[in-house]
Amino acid sequence: MKRRSFLAGLAAAPLVGLGAACAQSSRSGSSASASGGEGQGAASPAPELPPVDLDDPPPVTDRLELSEAEWRALLTEEEFEVLREEGTERAFTGDLWDEHREGTYACAGCGNPLYHSRDKFDSGTGWPSFTRPIEKGRIATEVDRRYGMVRVECHCARCGGHQGHVFPDGPPPTGKRHCINSVSLDFHPA
Numbered sequence: 093m094k095r096r097s098f099l100a101g102l103a104a105a106p107l108v109g110l111g112a113a114c115a116q117s118s119r120s121g122s123s124a125s126a127s128g129g130e131g132q133g134a135a136s137p138a139p140e141l142p143p144v145d146l147d148d149p150p151p152v153t154d155r156l157e158l159s160e161a162e163w164r165a166l167l168t169e170e171e172f173e174v175l176r177e178e179g180t181e182r183a184f185t186g187d188l189w190d191e192h193r194e195g196t197y198a199c200a201g202c203g204n205p206l207y208h209s210r211d212k213f214d215s216g217t218g219w220p221s222f223t224r225p226i227e228k229g230r231i232a233t234e235v236d237r238r239y240g241m242v243r244v245e246c247h248c249a250r251c252g253g254h255q256g257h258v259f260p261d262g263p264p265p266t267g268k269r270h271c272i273n274s275v276s277l278d279f280h281p282a
């Protein structure tokens with residue numbers, strides 16, 4: 093995992109408030125490294141990914157592995173930073189924290205269905221929040237010990253794309269709060 097840019101951004105900011113919800117980068121997601129521009133890494137054409145049928149998705153054991161160059165070609169700069177470098181969008185800046193329609197939230201990297209609106213709740217954090225994944229095995233977790241905290245990182249089990257973190261302070265029925273970046277999700281209204 094490459095965390096250079098995220099760490100660099102964080103170093104410039106006080107750590108205040110990091111423990112409160114999702115860790116929050118001090119950088120504004122969209123303006124970060126905008127100077128990198130399009131000139132970089134034009135080598136690899138974006139791979140053609142077969143579309144995912146949300147009503148008949150690939151099995152939870154399905155895995156999708158792409159090279160870094162392929163991800164760079166496929167994703168926007170902001171998506172790459174969050175999905176592939178474990179960045180975090182600023183609270184209340186994403187387009188899904190205040191989304192209340194019924195529908196499915198799929199991985200912005202590979203299209204894998206990850207969350208459903210029935211499990212979404214208003215956490216007040218400014219990030220889309222869910223009590224559980226749409227189906228067991230769609231989301232995988234690992235311990236994240238960055239920034240002097242022990243947190244549970246969560247990612248798309250299919251492509252490994254970083255989604256956010258899971259906290260033990262959610263509402264019933266699970267008591268879990270999946271705190272997810274809007275950037276990491278594509279919403280498909282029912």
Ligand SMILES: [Zn+2]
Nearest residue numbers: 199202248251
């Ligand atoms: Zn994915």
